[in-house]
Amino acid sequence: MTKMQKPVINPAELDLEHWQEGTFFESRDAAFGAQLGLKDLGIGYGEVPPGKSGCPFHNHHIEEELFVILSGEGEYRFGPDRYPVKPGDVLGAPAGGPETAHHLINTGTVPLTYLSISANAKAEIVEYPDSGKFLAKSRATPGGKAVFRFVGRKESETDYWDGEPGI
Template sequence: MSQAKTRPVVSLSTLELDRWEQGTLYESADISFGKQMGLKGLGISYNEVPAGKSSCPFHNHHVEEELFIILEGEGTYRFGDERLPFKAGDVLGAPTGGRETAHQIINTGATVLEYLGVANNAETEVCEYPDSGKFQVSSRIDANRRLRHCGREGQNHLEYWDGEPGA
């Protein structure tokens, strides 16, 4: 089986972005391109977020650390209990942890916000979403698939032995 040729140099201007929208707050045009460069342990994405929107809910990671490099625009970095202004040229960090490291990038500027997102690619991850009380657990099955479960603690939760023969 042949492997796709990797490109050690990628031009942001030639990337084909995936455009999507969810509800009234979330909208983005983005693409992950680390695999194109042959990166296995490091993920990188390019993101364009319109004014007044965010590309993801407020969340924190238990395993993956993230770094955001602001290329164009400005906004507010919601981090823990703080709301911090940022602008082009700033770098935002999102270490692992609990609610104190929960984060969300919101474009509060008047133009499109452009940034790079960089993260270590964990095989297994747990994310929490403090605003909605949800959590998500995921595990990489192969290069193109993840096993995911999203829920709320105490809801739709099965006991460990539930349904097991002879238990």
């Protein structure tokens, strides 16, 4: 875990990582909770270009999330609904099933910037309703790197006893 540098960070000072997947997913972002000395609370800053999203539509079984829109305009897809968002809006994403699935889409003409705040559970299950995938992960410490991470689909499930000696 990163050692706390100081208890104040301005997002303009963050070293952002740019990534892109396909034609719809793209962001410049940084996670910086550990830099603030936080262990059980994650915080990130994201900049999403117009017409893009920073993550697939997903729901968490354990971790709750909160988003604060800083600039730009977008659409918050939450469960079956869509909500317009603008600077100052605060968005909740409670833990739960597909009815709490969510993601942000930049519908404006300038980057959509936001803070994301979440619990940093030691274990998590995430579902991706649009693609039928799930993610199972665990961490050695809250907020730490994943020590176990698996992305799969329910149809690849095996029997509990499959491959065990004597079966």
